Amino acid sequence: MGQTSKAYFTEEEWQTRCDLATAYNLASLFHWTDLIYTHISARIPGQENRFLINPFGLHFHEVTPENLLKINLEGEIFSKSDYGINPAGLVIHSAIHSARPDVGAIVHLHTVNGMAVAALQDGLLPISQHACHFYGKIAYHEYEGIAVHNDEKSRLVRNLGTKKVMILRNHGFLTAGLNIADAFTMMYTLEKAAQVQITSLSMGLPVVVPSEEVCEKVVKDTGLRGIKNAETEWQALKRLLPNKQEKKEVNTLQTRLKPATLAPLMKNLSLMQLQKVAINQQNIDTTQCASYLKGPPASSVPMA
Numbered sequence: 001m002g003q004t005s006k007a008y009f010t011e012e013e014w015q016t017r018c019d020l021a022t023a024y025n026l027a028s029l030f031h032w033t034d035l036i037y038t039h040i041s042a043r044i045p046g047q048e049n050r051f052l053i054n055p056f057g058l059h060f061h062e063v064t065p066e067n068l069l070k071i072n073l074e075g076e077i078f079s080k081s082d083y084g085i086n087p088a089g090l091v092i093h094s095a096i097h098s099a100r101p102d103v104g105a106i107v108h109l110h111t112v113n114g115m116a117v118a119a120l121q122d123g124l125l126p127i128s129q130h131a132c133h134f135y136g137k138i139a140y141h142e143y144e145g146i147a148v149h150n151d152e153k154s155r156l157v158r159n160l161g162t163k164k165v166m167i168l169r170n171h172g173f174l175t176a177g178l179n180i181a182d183a184f185t186m187m188y189t190l191e192k193a194a195q196v197q198i199t200s201l202s203m204g205l206p207v208v209v210p211s212e213e214v215c216e217k218v219v220k221d222t223g224l225r226g227i228k229n230a231e232t233e234w235q236a237l238k239r240l241l242p243n244k245q246e247k248k249e250v251n252t253l254q255t256r257l258k259p260a261t262l263a264p265l266m267k268n269l270s271l272m273q274l275q276k277v278a279i280n281q282q283n284i285d286t287t288q289c290a291s292y293l294k295g296p297p298a299s300s301v302p303m304a
Helices: 011-029 087-099 112-118 150-160 180-202 212-224 230-238 244-256 260-266 271-279 286-294
Strands: 039-043 050-053 069-072 105-109 138-141 165-168 172-177
Touching: 011 039, 011 050, 011 105, 011 180, 011 230, 039 087, 039 180, 050 087, 087 105, 087 150, 105 180, 112 165, 112 172, 112 180, 138 150, 172 180, 180 230
Parallel strands: 138 165
Antiparallel strands: 039 050, 039 105, 050 069, 105 172, 165 172
16 A cells, blocks of 8 residues: 655644554554444644545554545545545545534544444433533434435534534444544543443443433533543553554564564563563573563553
């Protein structure tokens, strides 16, 4: 697949590409995938009606800053790529980016939790603190079939209104944030709320629903007291992914370490553990290597 180097992009576009690729990689880490379907998009600062979206055909973990597609609201591609765009992705994302200039990023997923809650008549219930964050803030869009028809755009936009969260009935979840951090962290909380709801209802026992007053208090306190901060959460989320330098060092050490029979064990070690193995390479054996796996140092960084 054709890719373009970092030097080709403006600083603002490159940063957006890096953050968006991170969002896709994190979604993969959390198992928020549906094979090659669903999509996360981000508006490119300083480029009117241009946004980035995933190449249709790649898994989320295969998305990189370089291979993201730059498109306009009509679906014209301005990137070198062997891949196209998911037609449903174009309809949903172009509709919202066109109508909502305040939206910098959109996350749309088909998680099991999201689709299950989207199939319920009452949608998301305020039965957890996570769900209460969204009290009175969720829009709903009725299912019209696969979103590949342009005439659905107006109804998507109308139903979303000025809200940032929408449940697409019988379909999935959507968040529309000021930026990637905002949209992604909202989806994280929304997904957790759905998981709690499904788990609670599956027990078949009476569910306690907080009063309207309490739910509204949660929304108010969240906004006034800085209880949830998208940027702080985003920085923490990014640390869950190994950085590029660490990946490079790990690959180098894995190549150097011998004997080859240790390879299956070596690939599971963190960078710190691999460095320790390399220092003692002459005396290492499978028993020692296995011992590292049983008790990894607390400061080591797990590989995704």
